[in-house]
Amino acid sequence: MTPQATGASLMDPGRPLILVTGATGYIGGRLVPRLLAAGHRVRCMARNPDRLAGRSWPGAEAVKGDVSDPASLAVALEGVSQAYYLVHAMSEDRPDFRDRDLGHALVFAAACAKAGVQRIIYLGGLGDPARQRSEHLASRQEVGAALGSTGVPVLEFRAAVIVGSGSASFEMLRHLTERLPIMITPRWVNTRCQPIGVRNVLGYLTEALEHPEVSGIFEIGGRDILDYRRMMLGYAEARGLRRLIIPMRVPLPILSALWVDLVTPIPLELVKPLIEGMTTEVVVRDPRALEVFRVRPMAYKEALALALERLDEDAVETTWATSLSREQEEQVLGSHEGMFLERHHRHVKAPPHVVFDTFCALGGENGWPAGNWLWQIRGLLDRAFRGMGMRRGRRHPRQLRVGDPVDFWRVEALEEDRLLRLRSEMKLDGHAWLQFTVRPEGAGSRLEQLAFFEPHGVLGLIYWYSMLPFHLFVFPGMIRALKRRAEAAVTESRPGA
Template sequence: MNTPAPHDAPLALVTGASGYIGGRLVPALLDAGLRVRAMARHADRLEDRPWRNRVEVVEADVQDPASLEAALDGVDVAYYLIHAMGGGRSFADRDRQGARSFADAAARAGVGRIVYLGGIHPEGEELSAHMASRKEVGDILLAGAVPAVVLRAAVILGSGSASFEIMRHLSERLPVMIAPQWLRNRIQPIAVRDVLHYLVGAARLDGAPNRTFDVGGPDVLTFAELLQAYARAAGLPQRRILTVPVLTPRLASHWIGLVTPVPTGIARPLVESLIHESVAAETDLRALIPAPEGGLTSVDRAIELALARVRELDVATAWHSATPAGAPSSPLPEDPEWSGGIVRGDERQRPVDASPETLWAVLEGIGGRRGWYSWRLGWISRGLMDRLVGGPGLRRGRRHPDRLAVGDALDWWRVERLERGRLLRLRAEMRVPGQAWLELGVQEREGGGSILHQRAIYHPHGLLGDLYWWAVWPFHGIVFGGMQRNIARAAEAAPPAPRRTADADPHTDTDTDTEDTA
């Protein structure tokens, strides 16, 4: 239940509310009882956020000082979460100008505190352009008239974090890597949930501290060891990492842009930062903000949390639903398209000249003796292959010829979700190098008839899983296209099914998954 914050609760301004940290910080602040004003250069980018109706949205740009007046009016604590990305000197100039404009506008508005999230860096070393700019922004805010709390973090572990996505895709796709020597530098990663804990706590720090605080998780390891930790959590074999002295950050970032979906323009400044060790030099903030309940999150646990939603298949983007993931470690709808792990899919929809009830009767009767309305020889051959490698094949059939329930075995599938008359989701139990689902849905069509939704989803397990997907991809048109076409024909030829007004079946409206029983 979302209880509004009291009118006298502190008002927090979150800049960069459409970004990775900002989008997760807004609900965390609301849950902590603060009022929130979310700032973005384009307010319409926040329209689909699940917290939109609980916050005030303001359109402003730190490069336009005049626009900051209304954004900062009445604000108690302002979160500065804006970073320019790119090459050359222009991004550093934008960072510098934006920080100065914001610090000056905050002073004029009487803001009580600024909170900034930067990066941990060693003292006394020449920093990369990216890291030097982050440091300069923190210094500008600390030199302003408004007290500033500058939190410095290393790699942030959570689905959607650019650093985490680079690690994810390198581990998933490269069983053997040739990497630069600085992959052996030490880092102190921190889970995104712990970063948010400290950011929220900074809003209510006693006194007016104007200083930096290093924030890190409980583990110190190298980036190479972090790649191995990911592989363990994902159930992949140990990665073979060969380090060489000749890979420059520029070459490494181009290689990452080729191997992973993370754009080179984002990868390069992050890769350049890895030439520095990123270990907390002090832990003073722990005395001011108690650790989260249960303590700080270990690297292994943080990776597990980030992977959890992919393993469960976050189907929040399904045609019939658009609810957000719940945990800050999870991918959110506003995250970049390249975040959240590799998920392959084949999605189709088709109008059907039959009532939703008639179409649903065909869907619920699929499999077993009726088959899969597709390339029969292909399904039989795949079933035999599955049995040869120890899988169930097609021999299990189905429990009842016309009705399904959550947990039922259905040939090589298991019924994972069932919303009778609307949605059937099947999880594959065949032997494949990954996880696979088949989702079939019914939607009433305006003007009569219905719409058949069909979605095949596959989460590959490592490089072998990806190769498997592309090996069978040429057959998708035959298998999935034929299935959709023949299901539609069967529904159009079937006698009309009675319209249901209610359903007393205990499995009709099941919203939770059940454990396998076979």
């Protein structure tokens, strides 16, 4: 099997081939375009290469591969000079994650040795092994050692909190600071940390290819050493917020994790290892990276300003959520922007244009296919709070264009035979969207339905959780009804039907 290119190759075929594992992840998704811009030949490996569709990465190859599967790795590593290992199981809330991470690293190391790979480049975690209290940070360092177990040289960068729009640890601190004027926090807020800007991390990873002879462990960090309390207060200052943080003893770490899971969009399976890691001091003890590489770390305030600028411009490249597997995505309610989400998928035995026409006919006199009475009650509540309610209906019973009202929604985006996104104009403590996407799948289509909600403060959180019982009925029922309607439309259009 030969890996297929996602676009015409623009790179010199004589240049060494670079493999990036975890190309759908937070760091991998940002690294690939930078490697391409530097003129490198890049192959991206993902368990589901379809998730790379739509990326503006001309010249990159996409190949299906799994770090636990030697056969797929043999294909992905064919002809590869150097390989980035950017895969880990931090988001998998399983008791055997440490063994799984170690096993995957050993399989990958053996495959690299067999394929003749010259070097593995790995991004791990900071922390003094002698004082390690975090199982996840210990696992990251074990993975680095396992990657070098078969004799292939390894260049391992170890970093602490990565400050960048979409980074899980940064988003957790950001949302805690945004939403809580007064925080009674566990004592881990006093733990020292050396945060590093995501641009600096990408700078180290990209420049690594200019030093093919360099291997070993390099600790990387930003210019400042802070505790997490000062990081949150620094964020508050940058946003013009006044915040009071009161550290105290919390008897069970899981209580902190549950609270963060409630207040922020980061799901519990990510929150638990993040908080566990925050109990361990993570600072650079060996500054050799500054001697070998040209990267000059930025101050925390500078990295913070760049992250906020990206958020304000809606120019976030990747998020922590991009690294989740398809199965995990189905289970997670949340996204980096502070949005909760509910996603549903269905295979529909109808072509995309029929499915598209079906969901474009929602609302107005056509009504809503599941719990229409609940939609009407919600409209009445909206009117009671001086909102528009459901009275606007829609301009045309079947046709839509951007800007059209659909009851208390407005069409925000419309792509023929592919996508419809509705923005809520209800009175509520937050912003809400409802999006439908359809794409070809086999002899039919794959329909995806997404409900987004960005809460504003505690009232927004209360609203979202109070609506969840109704969501269990409304949203699954809606996508089932859309599937039935689209398939019925196909049956009715057949000759003799």
